[in-house]
Amino acid sequence: MRKKKLAGIFMSLMVAAGVMAGCNSSTSGDGEKGDTIKIGANLELSGGVASYGQSIKEGIELAFEEINKDGINGKKLKLVPFDNKSDAPEAINGATKLISQDKVVAIIGAATSGNTIAQAEIAQSNKIPLLTPTGTNPDVTVKGGKLNDFVYRTCFIDPFQGTVAANFAVNELKVKTAAVFIDTASDYSKGLAASFKELFAKEGGKVVLEEAYVAKDTDFHAQLTNIKGKNPDFIFVPGYYEEVGLIVKQARELGINVPMMGADGWDSPKLVELAGNEALNNTFITNHYSSGDSDQKVQEFVKAFKAKYKDKSPDAFNALGYDSAYFIADAIKRAGSSDPKKIQKALAETDGLSLVTGKMKLDDKHNPIKSAVILEYKNGEQTFKTKVDPK
Amino acid sequence: MEQLIQQLVNGISLGSIYALIALGYTMVYGIVKLINFAHGDVVMVGAFIGFYSITILDLGFFPALLISMASCAIFGVLIERIAYKPLRNATRIAALITAIGVSLFIEYGTIYVRGAQPEAYPDNIVPLKSLEISGVKISGQSILILVISISLMILLQFIVHKTKIGKAMRAVSYDMDAARLMGINVNNTISATFAIGSALAGAAGVILGMYYTKIDPLMGITPGIKAFVAAVLGGIGIIPGAMTGGLLLGVIESLVSAAGGSLWRDAVAFVVLILILIFRPAGLFGKNVREKV
Numbered sequence: 001m002r003k004k005k006l007a008g009i010f011m012s013l014m015v016a017a018g019v020m021a022g023c024n025s026s027t028s029g030d031g032e033k034g035d036t037i038k039i040g041a042n043l044e045l046s047g048g049v050a051s052y053g054q055s056i057k058e059g060i061e062l063a064f065e066e067i068n069k070d071g072i073n074g075k076k077l078k079l080v081p082f083d084n085k086s087d088a089p090e091a092i093n094g095a096t097k098l099i100s101q102d103k104v105v106a107i108i109g110a111a112t113s114g115n116t117i118a119q120a121e122i123a124q125s126n127k128i129p130l131l132t133p134t135g136t137n138p139d140v141t142v143k144g145g146k147l148n149d150f151v152y153r154t155c156f157i158d159p160f161q162g163t164v165a166a167n168f169a170v171n172e173l174k175v176k177t178a179a180v181f182i183d184t185a186s187d188y189s190k191g192l193a194a195s196f197k198e199l200f201a202k203e204g205g206k207v208v209l210e211e212a213y214v215a216k217d218t219d220f221h222a223q224l225t226n227i228k229g230k231n232p233d234f235i236f237v238p239g240y241y242e243e244v245g246l247i248v249k250q251a252r253e254l255g256i257n258v259p260m261m262g263a264d265g266w267d268s269p270k271l272v273e274l275a276g277n278e279a280l281n282n283t284f285i286t287n288h289y290s291s292g293d294s295d296q297k298v299q300e301f302v303k304a305f306k307a308k309y310k311d312k313s314p315d316a317f318n319a320l321g322y323d324s325a326y327f328i329a330d331a332i333k334r335a336g337s338s339d340p341k342k343i344q345k346a347l348a349e350t351d352g353l354s355l356v357t358g359k360m361k362l363d364d365k366h367n368p369i370k371s372a373v374i375l376e377y378k379n380g381e382q383t384f385k386t387k388v389d390p391k
Numbered sequence: 392m393e394q395l396i397q398q399l400v401n402g403i404s405l406g407s408i409y410a411l412i413a414l415g416y417t418m419v420y421g422i423v424k425l426i427n428f429a430h431g432d433v434v435m436v437g438a439f440i441g442f443y444s445i446t447i448l449d450l451g452f453f454p455a456l457l458i459s460m461a462s463c464a465i466f467g468v469l470i471e472r473i474a475y476k477p478l479r480n481a482t483r484i485a486a487l488i489t490a491i492g493v494s495l496f497i498e499y500g501t502i503y504v505r506g507a508q509p510e511a512y513p514d515n516i517v518p519l520k521s522l523e524i525s526g527v528k529i530s531g532q533s534i535l536i537l538v539i540s541i542s543l544m545i546l547l548q549f550i551v552h553k554t555k556i557g558k559a560m561r562a563v564s565y566d567m568d569a570a571r572l573m574g575i576n577v578n579n580t581i582s583a584t585f586a587i588g589s590a591l592a593g594a595a596g597v598i599l600g601m602y603y604t605k606i607d608p609l610m611g612i613t614p615g616i617k618a619f620v621a622a623v624l625g626g627i628g629i630i631p632g633a634m635t636g637g638l639l640l641g642v643i644e645s646l647v648s649a650a651g652g653s654l655w656r657d658a659v660a661f662v663v664l665i666l667i668l669i670f671r672p673a674g675l676f677g678k679n680v681r682e683k684v
Contacts, residue, residue: 219405222398
């Protein structure tokens with residue numbers, strides 16, 4: 001063991017000497033020095049929600065490419081990706097590695113609320129800004145009523161999505177009764193369901209049944225049969241695409257044809273593969289962004305994205321990844337430094353930054369206040385339905 | 392009432408899949424007294440072979456089922472020859488730990504080779520209409536699953552009771568040394584048992600993929616453990632026991648969900664296991680049937 005350690009030290013000295021000998025200019029390749037600024041990306045690149053992490057990474061890479069054309073304060077951004085395998089302990093390892101080994105000045109990640117909450121403590125104690133593109137649970141930025149001052153997000157929060165869905169169900173779809181089908185292993189799902197139920201009841205609707213499943217389940221026939229027995233007008237399923245795809249498919253097989261609705265957790269090409277085009281008809285989601293939005297900023301982004309990724313139409317995760325990169329870049333620019341503490345301060349002061357997913361203004365809990373869109377699935381394609389502004 | 396019948400239908404579909412997997416556990420246990428924990432992972436491998444046969448080789452459902460069964464049979468024999476055979480005379484705990492090792496090896500080997508992302512079985516591989524009888528909807532797939540499972544079980548009964556290899560299997564399970572003295576090739580017989588059990592697992596994999604659409608490298612764990620419970624419930628080592636145990640477990644799980652305890656469903660499976668181990672350690676069929684395979 002000791003020998004190994006000595007060998008390790010010797011090796012790293014050798015490498016360091018090599019690097020020193022090789023560079024005449026100021027490029028030392030280290031995070032804060034030289035002319036690059038290292039940003040970590042602690043994302044779900046494999047595992048259960050791999051599609052989120054990969055989409056976010058695509059968005060970030062596109063944004064970094066654009067930003068690096070001119071650079072920020074004469075420096076270029078460098079992305080250091082880490083695959084947390086959709087697993088909370090692995091996300092913690094990733095944050096530690098990015099901070100202590102790679103010496104990043106900020107971390108973008110993770111895609112899910114749970115994996116972001118897991119690493120929040122590390123970002124807090126090391127004073128490194130952590131920015132989740134898509135972690136929508138309110139508890140990401142607060143802990144025990146106290147603000148996590150180094151943790152930020154680019155997306156809106158769950159209660160907002162839940163209320164938008166309830167409003168849409170009552171006022172647009174004109175439904176009177178609803179069933180709620182929750183993933184009890186997910187804070188995201190429970191948070192959305194709670195805000196949906198509250199507003200749905202307030203608007204005069206009635207939640208007739210609440211059923212539950214656990215992430216990784218594959219058989220939902222039993223719960224869906226119970227739901228069918230209550231005959232609701234509408235089913236709210238705030239889950240992630242892996243299970244939701246199967247739920248929608250199995251529901252339609254059992255002859256449940258009422259509208260179903262979810263949130264941004266549905267947004268993945270895998271959902272369409274799992275459920276099938278036909279089963280997805282008459283389903284709706286609330287989301288951060290739609291490529292069908294005619295807003296100029298959105299259309300420019302769609303064009304740039306398609307040019308880089310072989311005509312692929314960007315989804316909300318691509319857009320939020322892209323926006324997260326610009327969010328951080330803007331803060332670094334205004335801070336005029338790559339000191340994590342100064343970046344943190346600049347992030348908090350963000351006001352009116354115009355991004356693809358809307359204008360960015362943070363409230364006192366680091367939650368952006370911005371609009372949501374409602375999309376409908378038609379033959380496996382998301383179509384833009386309406387845009388809802390926050391009240 | 393309709394709802395109850397619908398739940399029973401759900402339970403029987405689920406149970407027949409458990410039964411197919413449980414048969415593999417029970418046969419292997421019956422003959423080498425080993426709980427083959429890698430069995431659930433053979434199911435996963437079967438599901439992937441079926442998936443690739445359908446999507447890449449562009450085959451129909453039945454050819455894919457057969458290819459998957461054949462490949463899994465070979466795979467099962469390989470596992471036995473490489474991992475278990477050298478340990479045949481070792482302690483049972485050594486073999487058991489090896490089985491867990493093989494299971495992890497297959498799971499993470501698959502992730503290493505193709506990544507952990509899930510795949511979706513193509514829709515409508517079997518264009519079957521669903522039946523609706525007074526409000527109870529039975530999907531064509533559920534019927535197909537039941538038909539395939541029952542035919543495979545009948546075929547298995549035939550192999551075990553009417554063929555020479557079946558006779559050899561029964562003899563080896565009864566007394567390995569005596570069978571060897573009588574001139575039975577014990578190694579081949581054990582290989583045949585693994586081949587048949589794994590072929591059934593392969594079939595279960597393809598059916599699982601078709602029924603639930605989603606397959607991933609860790610999909611074999613839960614059905615594998617449930618099937619193990621089913622095998623113990625029926626009396627491990629006894630073929631009709633595994634079938635009954637599987638169906639019973641599927642129905643129990645569905646009824647628990649129907650009663651509003653969807654989240655207790657998995658727990659109930661293990662409560663059943665505990666109760667059986669306390670009150671009837673030999674399983675439901677344990678005392679009456681002497682002959683084992």
